[in-house]
Amino acid sequence: MARSAARHPYPWPGVIEAYRSYLPVSAKTPIVTLLEGNTPLIRSRVLSRRVGASAEVYLKYEGMNPTGSFKDRGMTLAISKAVEEKSAAVLCASTGNTSASASAYAARAGLRSIVLIPSGAIALGKLSQALIHGARIASVEANFDACLALVKSLAQMHPITIVNSINPYRIEGQKTCAFEICDALGRAPDIHITPVGNAGNITAQWRGYREYRANGKTRTLPTMLGFQAEGAAPLVKGKIIANPKTIATAIKIGNPASWQGAISASEESHGFIRAVSDREILDAYRLLAAEDGVFVEPASAASVAGLLKLAHAGYFKSAAARRRSRLVIVCIVTGHGLKDPERAIKSIRVPKPLPPSLSAISKAVGLH
Numbered sequence: 447m448a449r450s451a452a453r454h455p456y457p458w459p460g461v462i463e464a465y466r467s468y469l470p471v472s473a474k475t476p477i478v479t480l481l482e483g484n485t486p487l488i489r490s491r492v493l494s495r496r497v498g499a500s501a502e503v504y505l506k507y508e509g510m511n512p513t514g515s516f517k518d519r520g521m522t523l524a525i526s527k528a529v530e531e532k533s534a535a536v537l538c539a540s541t542g543n544t545s546a547s548a549s550a551y552a553a554r555a556g557l558r559s560i561v562l563i564p565s566g567a568i569a570l571g572k573l574s575q576a577l578i579h580g581a582r583i584a585s586v587e588a589n590f591d592a593c594l595a596l597v598k599s600l601a602q603m604h605p606i607t608i609v610n611s612i613n614p615y616r617i618e619g620q621k622t623c624a625f626e627i628c629d630a631l632g633r634a635p636d637i638h639i640t641p642v643g644n645a646g647n648i649t650a651q652w653r654g655y656r657e658y659r660a661n662g663k664t665r666t667l668p669t670m671l672g673f674q675a676e677g678a679a680p681l682v683k684g685k686i687i688a689n690p691k692t693i694a695t696a697i698k699i700g701n702p703a704s705w706q707g708a709i710s711a712s713e714e715s716h717g718f719i720r721a722v723s724d725r726e727i728l729d730a731y732r733l734l735a736a737e738d739g740v741f742v743e744p745a746s747a748a749s750v751a752g753l754l755k756l757a758h759a760g761y762f763k764s765a766a767a768r769r770r771s772r773l774v775i776v777c778i779v780t781g782h783g784l785k786d787p788e789r790a791i792k793s794i795r796v797p798k799p800l801p802p803s804l805s806a807i808s809k810a811v812g813l814h
């Protein structure tokens with residue numbers, strides 16, 4: 447099949463205008479956008495090399511969205527619909543990125559935003575975003591799952607809109623990631639790999655691929671592979687995890703809201719959901735930054751850690767042999783590395799101050 451990538455609208459109008467016919471909007475919907483989407487699909491040199499001759503690996507760099515994560519794809523729609531429905535305020539529980547996105551889009555729409563965050567468990571960059579966009583923030587002594595339960599109770603008592611991924615518009619907007627991948631490749635990938643936390647994203651991406659095929663835009667569907675962190679892997683263990691633990695705070699979730707969506711995506715596509723350790727996540731995190739020039743947050747590296755683990759076990763080699771063709775693999779990297787600068791600084795040796803002497807500097811930086 448000849449690959450012919452679809453032509454993007456130019457200038458890029460944001461995901462709602464770009465994919466309007468696939469989304470629940472009408473002429474009456476006021477579109478609140480920061481021109482999210484249209485993120486780079488980058489061929490990974492280091493991962494293609496590591497996987498070997500059996501595959502070509504791409505990174506969908508979702509950190510390039512306006513607030514630095516894929517959450518903006520769903521948030522543009524959730525906030526647009528909240529304005530259409532004349533909501534006065536929006537509310538969410540967040541491991542960080544949902545609050546960053548909700549507060550930015552709410553600011554743009556002139557809505558109040560209220561966020562509940564697990565205290566001490568969100569990355570500094572994300573907290574600073576919610577603060578500067580003017581969210582009312584409650585830092586709660588409880589984990590994400592408990593914060594989400596509190597949000598549901600608050601929304602029953604007040605006329606405010608929840609913008610977590612239990613809001614169906616979030617999932618609808620997040621489908622656009624799959625559309626963009628197919629448009630850029632001129633086909634669907636063979637394998638799609640994504641980090642899984644609350645599981646809204648894998649649910650949305652699978653729906654997106656199916657809708658594109660149903661509309662004749664693509665002829666095939668990818669195998670969907672999801673990766674959770676070992677200490678926060680309820681979908682792998684088949685039970686709720688009361689005290690999830692991982693350094694990857696964006697996927698530190700013990701009771702995913704879209705549990706069934708994730709199971710359906712993996713089963714219907716003949717894929718699976720598995721776990722990677724924090725060490726594997728951090729190794730992938732450093733590898734991407736050092737050898738591909740792509741800086742992501744730790745949770746985002748779970749997809750890449752999963753890819754490397756499967757490559758090591760020969761999974762892609764046998765999959766390519768079965769299909770008698772080279773595989774096209776897309777790893778979703780969900781958020782920007784600058785979200786969590788503390789983790790980056792912890793992961794490397796920070797240089798000590800030197801006197802302003804050429805010899806001391808040359809020695810320190812390896813110029814002899």
Ligand SMILES: *Cc1c(COP(=O)(O)O)cnc(C)c1O
Pocket residue numbers: 515516517543544611641642643644645646647648696697743745746780781782
């Ligand atoms: C929200 C988030 C995830 C998890 O996505 P789910 O839809 O909850 O599975 C992964 N990575 C980052 C950076 C996120 O912000």
